[in-house]
Amino acid sequence: MELAEDVKTSLQKLPSRRVQELVVEVLQELKWVGVEEIEVTPGSSLGDGLMALIYRVRATGRLARAEKARASFVVKHTPRNKARRDVFDVPMLFANEHSFYENVVPALSRHCGPLAVAKFFHSITDGEHDALILEDLKEQSFRLADRRKGLDLRHCRVVLAALARLHAASFVLKEKNAAAFEQLRPRVKDMFWDADREFAFKPFTTSCFEETLRTLKAYFGGDDHENKYIEAFLRLSERGYDFIAASVRSTASRLQVVTHGDCWTNNLLFKYADEQPDSPSDVRFLDYQLTRITTPAADVTYFLFTSPNSILEQHHMDPEKIFSRRCLDEEMARMAPYGLTSAGIVVPAVCVPPEFTPDMDKVLGQTRDDFVQEYAKQMKADTPEARLQLASLLKHCVDRGFFKDL
Known part of the structure; x- marks a missing residue:
């Protein structure tokens, strides 16, 4: 396929020659015979992605009959920083997401129709230049919400409905083909909570427990042992990683589904009707690197503990009203410690002011410990918003008896 010289120059803004070649391969598969112009720009803001670099690629060219053609893609690429790659074993994360698009989506869509995912074109999973090429949903008017404002009830309803479709x-x-579902189990891996991942994620979780406790103490003040909320969190943190991992892994087989695994504001794109610019009509989920098979309540608690605004938490988080099925109520209560632990990891990133957003690719050092220490240093949840959100969630759990058995 013909490539103009300035096109070749523009492609060099992508991080590796293999990714540049893959973009051209995608265009060839779309029956392009020539590329006249390519624009490569950052696809996300600083702080919006922890485990990947995002690029947006816009191309104009021509088809076989001299017809004009336009296309826009998102390229998701492994981080450059070695400590950042190592702490999360990023090649395995990319392999997990590749398998989700390649194997899981076709299987789940076969009986239920399209899911709330972007179209998948190609991927590289070589452990060095890992990358995914997906459709650019911005071209369909999907956009991120403001993570610092939190999501209102209208946004949450759209997200929960899409999660319900994914889980259903x-x-x-x-029901239709139990063997086909069982074949999906080895196709996705829990990158955080499986027993063989403890060495990688336990130090990160321990650090986040420490930072969350510091934030909660700043909010509540006073004597730790006279505050029932701090006492409850201390019991949770003492049980730590092993307790949360067991909660995720111990779901009854009949309740296990494919889950998103990382459903928070920055992994959600919303579409709005022209006549209702603040009311979302649709949503797409991004980033399936942490997809796993577990209880649906894992996704729901993760989302509700990290993404709604404080008004929603105070007035709409009544499980009896939101979830009518007894088993889901029970699962929500069982997974509350997981939700609060996840909030301790995600809420600092949600609430950090834009001017203080850290660049994780500039972490000094080359080891897992380097990254964990730097993340804790840069993501201290010392904003009033973070204190309020974490404290409100802890009070929610304790007041409803979710921590009584800790």
């Missing part, structure tokens, strides 16, 4: 697809597949 697993139940339908089990």
Whole structure:
């Protein structure tokens, strides 16, 4: 396929020659015979992605009959920083997400129709230049919400409905073809909570427990042992990683579904009707690197503990009203410690002011410990918003008896 010289120059803004070649391969598969112009720009703001670099690629060219053609893609690439790659084993994360698009989406969509995911074109999973090429949903008017404002009830309803469709697809597949669902189990891996991942994620979780406790103490003040909320969190942090991992892994088989695994504001794109610019009509989920098979309540608690605004938490987080099925109520209560632990990891990133957003690719050092220490240093949840959100969540759990058995 013909490439103008300035096109070749523009492609060099992508991080590796293999990724540049892959973009051209995608255009060839779309029946392009020539590329006249390519624009490569950053696809996300600083702080919006922890485990990947995002690029937006816009191309104009021509088809076989001299017809004009336009296309826009998102290229998701492994971080350059070695400590950042090592702490999360990023090659395994990219392999997990590749498998989700390549194997899981077709299986789940076969009986339930399209899911709330972007179209997948190609990927590289060589452990060095890992990358995914996906459709650019911005071209369809999807956009990120402001993570610092939190999501209101209208946004949360759209997200929960899309999560319900994703989870329901697993139940339908089990009913229609149980063997096909079982074949998905080895296709996705829990990168944080599986037993063989403890060495990688336990130090990170321990550090986040320490930072969350510091934030909660700043909010509540006084004597730790006279505050029932701090006492409850201390019991949770003492049980630590092993307790949360067991909660995620111990879901009854009949309740297990394919989950998103990382459903928070920065992994959600919303579409709005022209006549209702503040009311979302649709949503797409991004970033399936942490997809896993577990209880649906893991996704729901993760989302509700990290993404709604404080008004929603105070007035709409009544499980009896939101979830009518007894088993889901029970699962929500069981997974509350997981939700609060996840909030301790995510809320600092949600609430950090834009001017203080850290660049994780500039972390000094080359080891897991380097990254964990730097993340804790740069993501201290010392904003009033973070203190309020974490304290409100802890009070929610304790007041409803979710921590009584800790």
